[in-house]
Amino acid sequence: VKKRGARYEKQARPVKQAAVLGAGIMGGGIAYQSASKGTPILMKDIKDDAIELGLKEARKLFAKQVERGKLTTEKMAERLTNIRPTLAYGDFGHVDLVVEAVVENPKVKEAVLAEVEAEVSEQTILTSNTSTISITRLAQNLKRPENFCGMHFFNPVHRMPLVEVIRGEQTSDAAVAATVAYARAMGKTPIVVNDCPGFLVNRVLFPYFGGFSLLMEQGADFARVDKVMEKFGWPMGPAYLLDVVGLDTAVHAGEVMAEGFPERMGSLAGGAKGEGDSQSAIQMMFENDRLGQKNAKGFYAYE
Numbered sequence: 102v103k104k105r106g107a108r109y110e111k112q113a114r115p116v117k118q119a120a121v122l123g124a125g126i127m128g129g130g131i132a133y134q135s136a137s138k139g140t141p142i143l144m145k146d147i148k149d150d151a152i153e154l155g156l157k158e159a160r161k162l163f164a165k166q167v168e169r170g171k172l173t174t175e176k177m178a179e180r181l182t183n184i185r186p187t188l189a190y191g192d193f194g195h196v197d198l199v200v201e202a203v204v205e206n207p208k209v210k211e212a213v214l215a216e217v218e219a220e221v222s223e224q225t226i227l228t229s230n231t232s233t234i235s236i237t238r239l240a241q242n243l244k245r246p247e248n249f250c251g252m253h254f255f256n257p258v259h260r261m262p263l264v265e266v267i268r269g270e271q272t273s274d275a276a277v278a279a280t281v282a283y284a285r286a287m288g289k290t291p292i293v294v295n296d297c298p299g300f301l302v303n304r305v306l307f308p309y310f311g312g313f314s315l316l317m318e319q320g321a322d323f324a325r326v327d328k329v330m331e332k333f334g335w336p337m338g339p340a341y342l343l344d345v346v347g348l349d350t351a352v353h354a355g356e357v358m359a360e361g362f363p364e365r366m367g368s369l370a371g372g373a374k375g376e377g378d379s380q381s382a383i384q385m386m387f388e389n390d391r392l393g394q395k396n397a398k399g400f401y402a403y404e
């Protein structure tokens with residue numbers, strides 16, 4: 102992987118201006134990371150309050166750097182100006198690379214990607230931060246599918262080193278190269294992976310969530326499972342991790358995984374035995390509006 106990444110990077114067009122679509126958990130984190138490493142980024146959402154939240158989160162992270170003595174107040178102010186919030190596509194004509202980070206719904210993503218493609222230049226690289234949806238599938242309505250690939254960050258973006266760069270069937274080497282180089286410029290460790298639902302990490306992670314959901318349906322205590330998995334050596338247990346990810350995102354991603362691998366992932370989408378009419382514990386949480394940290398109530402309660 103390292104060798105492939107190095108080959109790609111030689112041909113990379115540098116990303117001088119980036120943009121992110123969506124100012125949620127991931128979009129806000131991506132904007133902060135890009136700004137903090139010196140690449141200006143437009144942060145577009147369709148909701149004013151989402152942009153406010155994204156900016157608030159970025160300010161908080163910059164303030165922590167100042168508190169720790171890693172950044173001066175002047176530098177913080179300067180880096181914050183690297184994030185330009187917007188509700189419109191106005192300046193997208195000058196953007197080198199776009200990261201799409203809207204809801205995990207293939208139809209919404211396809212529509213948003215086609216919309217942004219009409220606003221950017223012919224050289225602009227479009228990427229998606231989708232957790233699970235095949236990149237080849239997301240490319241199907243694009244006029245320039247060769248300029249499109251996956252750029253999958255992990256949550257929280259400022260702490261997690263890995264970025265999966267996903268090649269769709271039509272993705273060009275140049276698109277992969279620019280994305281790998283941008284990930285490196287953001288201080289991340291990119292790996293180039295092939296396309297399939299869930300890519301590499303979520304193909305491993307989602308069966309684990311499915312196993313956890315099954316345990317819940319059989320009456321296990323989620324806090325105990327978390328404690329046990331922490332003692333096993335994981336930084337956090339599955340219930341807490343699901344709260345961090347967002348139960349809505351986990352359910353939507355779980356549906357994509359169940360569609361892609363029905364025999365293995367059925368328990369996430371259709372209940373304990375993979376039956377269509379029963380619900381999984383994770384789905385029940387979502388349907389009871391327990392979305393995790395984003396609305397302060399998930400498996401645990403938050404301030």
Ligand code: NAD
Pocket residue numbers: 122123124125126127128145146147148151202203204205206213230231232233253254255256345346347350354395
């Ligand atoms: P989120 O719900 O926190 O944020 C989504 C944001 O997208 C919202 O602010 C919403 O207003 C905005 N949005 C919706 N339609 C839009 C449009 N047309 N244009 C611009 N903005 C729009 O979700 P999130 O957790 O940040 O997830 C975003 C993407 O990142 C999903 O594809 C998800 O699967 C992926 N992802 C999530 C995680 C995670 O742990 N949460 C990790 C990796 C990848």
